[in-house]
Amino acid sequence: MCTSALTQSLVRRSVRAGHVTNHKYPHINMDIDAINALPCEDFVNIFGNVVEKCPLITAAVWSRRPFANLTALEAAISEFIDALPESGKEGILRCYPDLAGRDLQGDTLTRESREEHARAGLDALSSGEALRMSRLNWEYKVRFGFPFVICARMNDKANILQQLTERCRNERTVERARGIEEVKKISHLRLQSLVLPDAPNAPNKL
Template sequence: MSIQMINSMDFEEFIDILGNIIENCPLIAATIWSQRPFKDLTDLKKHVFDFIEALPQSDEETESQSSWHRNNPNKGKEGILRCHPDIAGREFEQGTLTPQSQREQREAGLSDLSLEERRRLGHLNSAYKTRFGFPFVIAARLSDKATILKELERRLKNQPAQELSTALEEVLKICHLRLEDIRQSLEDPAKL
């Protein structure tokens, strides 16, 4: 039922409603709109994943900087991660995240950190960004503050290629949950 409503949207409605299924990347919804009609939400998700998959990724470990520079005009997967906010960062505290992120971080209990937890998270977030060149992304709604801290500490030790793929899996989990919310709100508008 909701897929028919989605398939009948013009691009403006589509971007209004689905523009943030990948955080701060309305380009993705704006692009896959051309692929309607979608069979179902799984099919729609597949187009999102295909878009992300089609974004070139450099392999700095095996190529020299100069050949990489020539052969890989962009590193879109890391770009997608960089469009995500810090976990419990300043924007979350100021309430200026996208509504979806604000809610997800709040529901994970991140508005309820002790001074010590806040300090530790700030320190780990910044070590993570220095090491990988993108912020720590996790599907906060599937987690809680203790697990988030533990995961951040654990993933900080990953190799860069492994961590890029772990982080992208989290992006896809977030996308899945946001699509579920959209499905529910289309089927029962009173819920939103």
């Protein structure tokens, strides 16, 4: 089914159960049954930015439903990414904004990225920190041809600056793989904010 009637019903049910805070998707906490019943259009609307600006990935993964649990959905996304050619992995990295870069300055970050910037304190850098971040981001992109990606919510600004400095010294293949690891950490946290967590030792739903 690819209409949104079922979705509306499931969202209403989740609202009654206290899992949903907003009808227009932000921060929905759906359970896996509700997710498995989503029409493709709604699935992509809800999960399309789990990998930054890459709804193609979420839309592809819809073919793999039903998912046993959140872990299975996350694994399907991860496997799709791993199966891409190296240029495709670089393509993913290039869809992420520079940290504290022109998208932050121009207020064109995605909602998810804006929140992640704020949590890591990247929206309140001193002028010295901002200058250092900008210079290092530039050096990194000149060296590798893709932007520095790090899971900002798992780091603070001091740690991010340190890692940016250190990772600039890596080889390109090492750094591409490292960037994709960080993409997966970011996706993990974005998924967790949208889906109810798997209950410990819960029976497989399928």
